[in-house]
Amino acid sequence: MKVHGQYVSVPKAGERANGDGAFVRIEEGSCALFGVIDALGHGPGAEAVTQAATACLESVTLEWSLDRIMTLLHGRLGGTRGAAATICLFRDGELEACAVGNVELRSGDVRFPLVYSAGILGVNVRKFRVCSAKLSRPARFVAFSDGISARASTDDVRQLTPADACHFIMQRYRRDNDDATVLVADLE
Ligand SMILES: [Mn+2]
Structure with missing residues (x-):
């Protein structure tokens, strides 16, 4: 199994600080957190x-x-204004995802019925809902913050590399009244 992930994140128009962020960690043994x-x-x-x-x-x-990771993150953000986040853990051919708030996660390749966890990270989350799927073939996942229009489609970028797909979605679907982030991960 291999992981290839890219992201683009920009602040809202006229703002230098960016309240959005993204990360991709890939470790030996084909394990990834993003x-x-x-x-x-x-x-x-x-x-x-x-x-x-x-x-x-x-x-x-x-x-x-992933539940333990989310619980730690929730604790670390305690006392702050809080955040929404969608975090994915890929290990042994299985993807787990947890979404608190409204960071979307989509795949055009596998059925992945994400259930959102209610609340705000660092403020009030009663239960982390973790969804998982075994991946038997390569799959692309696209995650994006609400600075990207929900109309963004994974079909548009099917043929593009992860980096090009991020730029395409950012150009076409960015709403410039909010920070905006898109992440594309190919898991194969
Ligand atoms: Mn936002």
């Missing part, structure tokens, strides 16, 4: 929350369950 984070609001305060979330996710061991 996701998109959208802190509440925008500007420097939101950017600080997203940076704290990314730092937490960059340092966590990938031997943990």
Whole structure:
């Protein structure tokens, strides 16, 4: 199994700080953790929350369950304004995903009925809902924050590399009144 992931993240028009963020961690043995984070609001305060979330996710061991990773992240963001995030853990041919708030996750290749967890990371999440799918063939996943229109389609970018797909979606579907992030991960 191999993982290839790319993302693009930009602040809202006229803003230098970015309250959105994304990361892709790939470890030997074909294990990967990746996701998109959208802190509440925008500007420097939101950017600080997203940076704290990314730092937490960059340092966590990938031997943990996704539920445990989300619980740690929730604790780390305690006392902040909070964030929405969709985080994915790919291990042994199986993808697990957990979405708190409205960061979308889509795949045109496998049925992946994501159930969103209610609440705000760092503020109030009662239960993390983790969805999983065994991948028996290559699959592409696209995650994006609400700075990207929900009309964005994974079909449009089927033939593009992950980097080109990110740029295409950003150009065509970005709403410039919010920070915007798109991440494309090919799992094969
Ligand atoms: Mn947003």
